[in-house]
Amino acid sequence: MKHIIKSIWVAAAVLLASCSSQQSLQEYYVDNSENPNFIAIDVPASILKMDGVDLTETQSEAIESLRKFNLLAFKKTVDNEAEYKAEKTKVKEILKGDDFVELMKINSQYGKGVIKYIGDEDAIDEVIIYGDSSDKGFALVRVLGKDMNPAHIVQLMQAIQKSDYKGEGLGEIGDFLKG
Template sequence: MINYVASLIVLVLLVSCDDGASLQKYYVDNQDNKNFISLDIPASVLSLKDNVSPEAEEALASLRKMNVLAFKVNEENMTEYKAEEQKVKAILKNKKFKDLMTIKDKGRNIILKYEGDPESIDEVVVYASDKEQGFALVRVLGDNMEPAKIMKLANSIADVDSDGFKQLENLIKK
C-alpha cells in the first residue's frame, strides 16, 4: 500500500511539473528544423531616428532581445505548415498570454500577446501568418516593458532605422 501511495505521489508531481507545450520549448525544438529560420536579435540592432518621442526611446531601452522563428511555406511542406500552425495557436491559447492586439489585413493575420503584469510586461509575442508566405513567431524580451510606451514604439516603427533589418533580410534570402 505504501508503494502504491508513493508511486501515486511521484506520478502527480511529474504531471504537475509539465504544463504542456511552452513557447520556449517550441523554439528550442524547431530552431534546427529545415522548415524554420531561427534568429536571435539583440535590441542593439535597433536604433531610432532623432525625432521620436521619449516614450518610444524608453520602450526601446527596455528591450533586451528578440527571438524570431519563421516557417517559410512551400508546396512540399504544406502539411507540416498546417501542423506547426496548430501547435503555435494551441501554445498561444495558454492563459498566461494576454491579448494585446489582433490585426487582419489582406490575408495576413497578426496577433500580439503579452506575458507579465499589465503595468510591467516581461515578454511580448507576435504571431504573424500568411498562407502564401508562412508564419513568423517573434518573442520580444525585455525588462519592465510598459504597454503605453511599447505602443508608442510600435507607432514609431516607421522611424526605426532599418539598416539592421535589411542586413537580416539579406541573410534570410540566402
C-alpha cells in the same frame, strides 16, 4: 494505509505528467531552430538603429526597455503543407496557455495575427507577436525586455517608423517578412 500511499503516488505521477505535457514557447523555439523549414534569428534591440532619431520621452523609454528579438518563421511550400498545418496548430496551442495575455488581434490582407504578452500589465517581460498567412507560412516574434508596458508597444511601432530602419541585419527572415 497502503491505499492512501498508493493514491498519493498515483496523484503525484498524474501531476508530473500533466506539468510536462505542454511545450513552452522557449522549448518550441529551441526545438525548431535547426529545422530546415524554419528560419530562426536572434537580434539585439540595437539593430533598430535608433541613435539620432528624434523620439519623444515615452518612445525613448519604450526603446530602452527592449533587450532583444527572437524571430522564428515557417516558410510554407508545396512540399511541407502538412508540416505547416501541424506546426501552426502547435504554436496556437502554446499561445492558448494561461501565461499569455492577449493584447490585440490583427486581421489584414496579408494574414491574421495576435499580439500577446507575459508578465504583469505594467511590467511586461515578453511580448509575443504571431502572424500567419495561408500562402506564405507563419512568423513568431518574441520581444524580450524589462518592465515594458502595453503603451510601449504602440510607442515602439511609432519610433521604428521614425527611424531609417529597413530590416537590415535580418537576412533571410527579413525577406520572408517583407513578402
